[in-house]
Amino acid sequence: MQIPASLSRSTSSSNMYQRSLQALFVGAAIAVVVLATLKQIFDPADRTRCESLLNHGSWLDIEGTQWQPKGCMLRTYNPQYTTSCIGGSRVVMIGDSVSRQLYYSLVKKVIPDASTDGDRHSDIFNRDPESGTTFEFYWDPVLNSTKTMALLTASEDRVMRSEEKTPSIFLVGTGLWFLRYAEWSGGIDQWQHIMERLILQMGSPRLEPLAQHLFISPIPSVNTEKLSEERLRTLLPDEINKMNTFLKDATRGSSITVPFAWTKMTKTAASETKDGLHYADRIMAVEADILLNYICNNKLPKTPPMSTTCCFDYPSNYWFQTLMLGIFLVWLPLGLVVQTYYRHHAASSFFPSLTVLRSFAVVAGAVVYMYYADRTSLFAKGNKFFSWSTFISLIFLCIVAGSMTLKRAEKDQVFLNRDQTDEWKGWMQIVILIYHYVAASSVSSIYNPIRMLVASYLFMTGFGHFVFYYKKADFGFNRVASILVRLNLLTVLLTYTMNTTYLAYYFAPLVSFFYLTIYVMMYIGHTHNHNPVFIISKVLITAIITTTIIRVPFFLDTAFTVLRFFFGISWSATEWRFRLHLDVWIVFIGALFAYGFIKAQEISITTHPHWDTIRRASIIASVIGLVGYFIFEISMQKFEYNLWHPYISWIPIISFVILRNSTAVLRNTTSTFYSFVGKCSLETFICQFHMWLAGDTKGILVISPWAEGPGAWSFNLALSSFLFLMVAHVLSGATGELSDWLVTGREPKPKVNTAIPTVITTAERMPISAKEREGGSVLPITVKRQSVMVSPIAASAGVAGPATLKNLMEASLAREVANGKPSESGATGQQDEALTHLNHPKTTDSAGREKSGTATNGGEKKEGVVLQIDTRNTNSLRSGGAVSSALSPTSITFKSLWAKPVWKVGIFLGIIWVLNYGSTWRSNTPS
Secondary structure, three states: OOOOHHHHHHHHHHHHHHHHHHHHHHHHHHHHHHHHHHHHHHOHHHOOOHHHHHHOEEEOOOOOOOEEEOOOOOOOOOHHHHHHHHOOOEEEEEEOHHHHHHHHHHHHOOOOOOOOOOOOOOOEEEEOOOOOOEEEEEEOOOOOOHHHHHHHOHHHHHHHOOOOOOOOEEEEEOOHHHHHOHHHHOHHHHHHHHHHHHHHHHHOOOOOOOOOEEEEOOOOOOOOOOOOHHHHHHOOHHHHHHHHHHHHHHOOOOOEEOOOHHHHHHHOOHHHEOOOOOEOHHHHHHHHHHHHHHHHHHHOOOOOOOOOOOOOOOOOOOHHHHHHHHHHHHHHHHHHHHHHHOOOOHHHHHOOOHHHHHHHHHHHHHHHHHHHHHOOOOOEEEEOOOOHHHHHHHHHHHHHHHHOOEEEOOOOOOOOOHHHHHHHHHHHHHHHHHHHHOOHHHOHHHHHHHHHHHHHHHHHHHHHHHHHHHHOOOOOHHHHHHHHHHHHHHHHHHHHHOOOOHHHOOHHHHHHHHHHHHHHHHHOOHHHOOOHHHHHHHHHHHHHHHHHHHHOHHHHHHHHHHHHHHHOOOOOHHHHHHHHHHOOOHHHHHHHHHHHHHHHHHOOHHHOOOHHHHHHHHHHHHHHHHHHHHHHHHOOOHHHHHHHHHHHOHHHHHHHHHHHOOOHHHHHEEEHHHHHHHOOHHHHHHHHHHHHEEOOOOEEEEOOOOOOOOOHHHHHHHHHHHHHHHHHHHHHHHHHHHHHHHHHOOOOOOOOOOOOOOOOOOEOOOOOOHHHHHHOOEEEEOOOOEEEEEOHHHHOOOOOOHHHHHHHHHHHOOOOOOOOOOOOOOOOOOOEEEOOOOOOOOOEOOOOOEOOOEEEEOOEEEEOEEEEEOOOOOEEEEOOOOOOOOOOHHHHHHHHHHOOHHHHHHHHHHHHHHHHHHHHHOOOOOO
16 A cells, blocks of 8 residues: 555645644743743842842833833732731831822821821821721931931830830831932931941841831932922932932842832833922832832732732642642653663553653643743743733734735635634634733723633534534543543643642633533433424523523532532632623524524525525624624623623624625635634633733733843743744644543554655464464554554564564554454444554565565655554464563553543542642642
């Protein structure tokens, strides 16, 4: 049998493309990790990003509403988080009018309605009655009051007077008065003398510390364009810079913190001041947030999502995270080495085949990359921010990219063909990714259509699975398991590696739930599925039952209670109910639409005399439906829209489907770029949590921390997007292969090198004598009927050894091993062809007899040998050399059990039980 030249070239091109992508993925990932590691090595002091928080940052927007510390995510503190950190403590601040502004900003973090009225040049006191937090401000712009001196020496007095608390925050802010009133204050020289003494007093050892956290405020920048004439003559920017330089040198190595980021903040927000000196309250609120992030971030609960990374130590791993990383970083590399160089060794029976391990390595590499990106300080993170101009620009760029890659099929395509659905999933996924990246969830006019895009995925779920089960009626375990494993494999691995919850990656659980709903619906009474009344009634009844289960709290609450009791799983029934309820109807509408489509095909509706009228009417109705939907949704707030969404989401979806297929040009034209993304849409949706975004989607991942300036954000977006899409694409193929192997035992197809001559001939199975069996000259195997290409060298008498033959079995046989049953589809004697390299002109069969096999491919003569093995019976493979069993008895026993559905389910539930009940120890015993 000869391989067609076109197939050979196509396979070679596909394999080269896959190898190139994998090499590019590995190279890019290694480069990014190495650069991040070097940053950690050469800047170990900033491992927690404290130095970046205090000294570096920029405004993400020109309005000055979102401050971005360099390389970390800043938390905006509210009363709840603030009191959990400094509640019941004492905050003391001394200084001038700028320090007073900061004082009020800090007070409002605990007491939002605190009054700011009163004598400006006097001391101020505030107390929160609920938390017992006290705030004290002492007016002393030149630091010469007796009260200031008393506060600086108060720690010694507190040893004798235990009723006075040690301040949690002690901040001194002064300097501008020494410039403004240099005649009587002594000017800069006097300020430097006072600051030297102050720094010595604040940082000196004492019986009890002056405060838990000591701060000196830097001299704030001024806007010379808005200063009064008197201030303009005295508040000189050069003098302010000299004073800040002195502060930086004087406090270096001391226990006193100076947040120089405040000066950058005011300097780059020059428009946010009316008098050139005092800045808007929102600027001062961010200054207070920097103070609180420095003090409090490590005190907050360290549970996902890790949405705060400034001055933050990531928690140590729990035992199940260490177990997952051990599998990825120890067991897997060891298996690759063993299966590559020591296949004949007994240790090889503890590992899957090399092809399986390679697929697993791609998945493991991606998961480990995400772990180090989002669960360590190795990679920088950034805050999200919304900007209409940014959102529109990114959407426009993606439209251009899609338009530039349009292609038209040579033949007329069917309604909702594969290329079209891949494209549909692709552009929707791109829009959803942009929506997440720019934090557009707060904008109702964007949030509402995004909800419709999620519903579109579920519409395709209902449509596709209904068509399959209606036409094929294949309700076998393997198909169900394959779909569920494919949907959830990456999600489950991330759940235990990242210490999150399964429902946090809501898309995979959502699709899995509705897939199982469709499966159960189609399975019950499936022999009557072709009865129109029965099938329509069944869809409607299932929709009503499903809606009842979702809406009535008893059902989900009970189910989650059972999961918690038996498996230690703690999920939020309220959150899950919200997710399910939003799209409860669209899956069944997709199923009914699929049924209508099937019936339209059966009656050949396109040949109907009134087809043109029907088509035009449906186009007009679809245009009205789309326009009407967008007019309606744009006028609704997101929470109000959520109430309407389950009942109206089908209108724009079906309208789009009809318009997309309304003409031959539209139906047959697709975008390659969108299809590329659509083919890995599941992986992009899941991986975005930790690879493109950060903090479980609460921030963005920064893989170019060295880039600064106006273009840094755009550069990081381009670089991270390229790596993200490349990883997702490679990961999509690997998870598919791994899922198939886990369910069916079918190993990934080995990569064919078509540059080496190949040809298929047949070696007949020969009877095996008892003497031969006892003498060990045969290899016992049990596989389905296969045609396996064998290297002539490997098949030569006296040359083929146990390693070669074991490699042959593991790399080439694509069906289950050690299971003589026919495939689930019922086919027996099925012949699959797996090719391995041929690099020798002489061929022999497995018994060592010379056997020639020739074929012509492109004018070139090919020679080789294929062993055809019929496994409907248990047979043996004869070799002229030493032969050993391809599988150990333990492996055969395990694979026999794994082939039974009940054992697969049991093993899976056992693993989940161990991991989840073990995870109940995590609050006390992190590893």
